[in-house]
Amino acid sequence: MKKHITAIKKVIIFTILTAALTLGILGGCSKKEAPKAEEPYDIAVFIPGVVAGSPIYEMLVAGAEQAAAEYEQAGIKVVEGGFNQAEWEEKMTGLAASGDYDLILTSNPAMPFVCREVAESFPEQKFLNLDAYLADHPQIHTVLYNQVEQAYMVGYLGGLITTGDLPGANPELKVGLIAAQQYPALDKMMRPGFERGLHDVDAAIEVDFRVIGNWYDAGKAADLAHSMFDAGVDVILTIAGGANQGVINAAQERGKYVLYFDANGYAIAPGTILGCAVLRQDRLTYERVKMAVEGGLEFGVAQVVHAREGYVDFVDDDPLYTEHVPEEIRVRMDAALNALRKGELTLEVPSF
Secondary structure (H helix, E strand, C coil): CHHHHHHHHHHHHHHHHHHHHHHCCHHHCCCCCCCCCCCCEEEEEEECCCCCCCHHHHHHHHHHHHHHCCCCCEEEEEEECCCCHHHHHHHHHHHHHHCCCCEEEEECCCHHHHHHHHHHHCCCCEEEEECCCCCCCCCEEEEEECHHHHHHHHHHHHHHHHCCCCCCCCCCCEEEEEECCCCHHHHHHHHHHHHHHHHHHCCCCEEEEEECCCCCCHHHHHHHHHHHHHCCCCEEEEECHHHHHHHHHHHHHHCCEEEEEECCCHHHCECCEEEEEEECHHHHHHHHHHHHHCCCCCCCCEEEECHHHCCEEECCCCHHHHHHCCHHHHHHHHHHHHHHHCCCCCCCCCCC
16 A cells, blocks of 8 residues: 555656646746758859958948858858959849859949849848938949048038138139049049038039049059149148049148048148048948848848938048148138037038
8 A cells, every 4th residue: 555655646746747848837837949041142242343451342341251250150252353344244134143142232323223133033142332322223222422522621611711711722713523433322422522511611612523534543543643632732631542543642742621521631741631522431331231140131221321310421530631731721611510510500412
């Protein structure tokens, strides 16, 4: 009888222990569901050109790498497309055809149209294009910077320089703009914004506009700059990628001034580069790549970002700016910059 009772007790104890383990209450601990395995997420960063010497592409790569570093499952591959634009679509097609990438990231106003062509053959491929705008394509997410505001900033400074009494300034109210090529963002945003900034200082200022024809010929850029200085220009905005150095060299030789676009370039030529209007491409890339990896990036969307959000800005906190730009100019610049940063001055982006 006792053996029978003992056997029953053992069965009861075993049943209780089994139930406790099943319900996760043994020892007062609650059972947690095991985390799901994270899926790999691979990103191709397509550079329409080369990374070195191009601030906008250097920031694109840096932002993508910073974001990917936060996720063990995220991988980055950087592909340089080179300067032959006719090859970009073929190289982009190769990336999509490989099927290796969850996202193709790129940056250039022309790239959404390249991606749109590639997307027709690869309907599952997703694209993130920064510094670009294309609405309502279900595979493409684009973000355009308000470069009317960006160009206005350096335009306003250029107006203050050419009307001021800096050693390299002359009485002629002439300011230069050297561009690598003509393209919609330049013609519709940068050039009008630059001229608006100049004319808000003095409506009589003239703009000498020249085009290099590519993004790398520093020699031709230098020749154009010298010709403009000969014609009475005392400060030039250069938007020319790797060819910028030719403009800078010419300005250094002649004791003239340069306005820089997209990145902080003061240290390249202190006292020659007097103003830098920047795009926070590294920040925007970081944020949007994180959204993509986490599944929160909405495709078919096209957005515009502005100075009031901090994505378009002017570098006025660099000691080289303070050292080489007179206080009376900086005070007037502060007023213009604050108006843009606070949204008190709004410059609209035209339709594309």
